Amino acid sequence: MITEYKLDDIVQMKKDHPCKKSHYFKIIRLGADVKLKCQGCGAIVIMDRPEFERKCKRNITNEESS
Numbered sequence: 025m026i027t028e029y030k031l032d033d034i035v036q037m038k039k040d041h042p043c044k045k046s047h048y049f050k051i052i053r054l055g056a057d058v059k060l061k062c063q064g065c066g067a068i069v070i071m072d073r074p075e076f077e078r079k080c081k082r083n084i085t086n087e088e089s090s
Contacts, residue, residue: 027083029058031052032085033051034048035080035081036048036080037081041062043064045064056072058072
Protein backbone atom coordinates (compact mmCIF):
# COMPACT_ATOMS: atom_id res chain seq x y z
CA MET A 25 0.00 0.00 0.00
CA ILE A 26 1.45 3.35 -1.05
CA THR A 27 0.59 6.25 1.23
CA GLU A 28 0.46 9.79 -0.13
CA TYR A 29 1.90 12.50 2.09
CA LYS A 30 1.21 16.24 1.92
CA LEU A 31 2.50 19.28 3.75
CA ASP A 32 0.96 19.77 7.20
CA ASP A 33 -0.06 16.10 7.50
CA ILE A 34 0.30 14.61 10.99
CA VAL A 35 2.04 11.23 10.97
CA GLN A 36 2.65 8.66 13.69
CA MET A 37 6.15 7.22 13.81
CA LYS A 38 7.01 3.72 15.05
CA LYS A 39 9.15 5.07 17.92
CA ASP A 40 8.69 8.03 20.25
CA HIS A 41 10.81 11.15 19.88
CA PRO A 42 13.59 11.25 22.52
CA CYS A 43 11.67 14.03 24.32
CA LYS A 44 9.26 11.21 25.37
CA LYS A 45 6.27 13.48 24.88
CA SER A 46 5.00 12.39 21.49
CA HIS A 47 5.31 10.01 18.55
CA TYR A 48 3.29 12.37 16.34
CA PHE A 49 5.05 14.65 13.86
CA LYS A 50 3.86 17.32 11.43
CA ILE A 51 5.34 17.27 7.91
CA ILE A 52 6.76 20.70 7.15
CA ARG A 53 8.83 19.88 4.04
CA LEU A 54 8.66 17.13 1.41
CA GLY A 55 11.13 16.17 -1.27
CA ALA A 56 14.16 13.90 -1.36
CA ASP A 57 14.38 14.69 2.36
CA VAL A 58 11.44 14.99 4.74
CA LYS A 59 11.41 17.64 7.47
CA LEU A 60 9.25 16.87 10.50
CA LYS A 61 8.26 18.86 13.59
CA CYS A 62 7.68 16.98 16.85
CA GLN A 63 4.21 17.75 18.19
CA GLY A 64 5.44 17.33 21.78
CA CYS A 65 8.51 19.56 22.03
CA GLY A 66 8.63 21.33 18.66
CA ALA A 67 12.02 19.92 17.64
CA ILE A 68 12.79 19.68 13.92
CA VAL A 69 13.91 16.33 12.49
CA ILE A 70 15.21 15.79 8.94
CA MET A 71 15.49 12.34 7.36
CA ASP A 72 15.76 11.04 3.83
CA ARG A 73 12.60 9.79 2.12
CA PRO A 74 13.33 6.01 2.28
CA GLU A 75 14.13 6.25 6.01
CA PHE A 76 10.91 8.21 6.60
CA GLU A 77 8.83 5.63 4.68
CA ARG A 78 10.39 2.86 6.78
CA LYS A 79 9.89 4.61 10.16
CA CYS A 80 6.40 6.02 9.56
CA LYS A 81 3.62 3.92 11.05
CA ARG A 82 0.55 5.73 9.71
CA ASN A 83 -0.77 9.02 8.39
CA ILE A 84 -3.20 10.38 10.97
CA THR A 85 -4.52 13.21 8.72
CA ASN A 86 -5.55 10.81 5.92
CA GLU A 87 -7.41 8.55 8.39
CA GLU A 88 -9.44 11.46 9.77
CA SER A 89 -10.45 12.73 6.33
CA SER A 90 -11.60 9.27 5.13
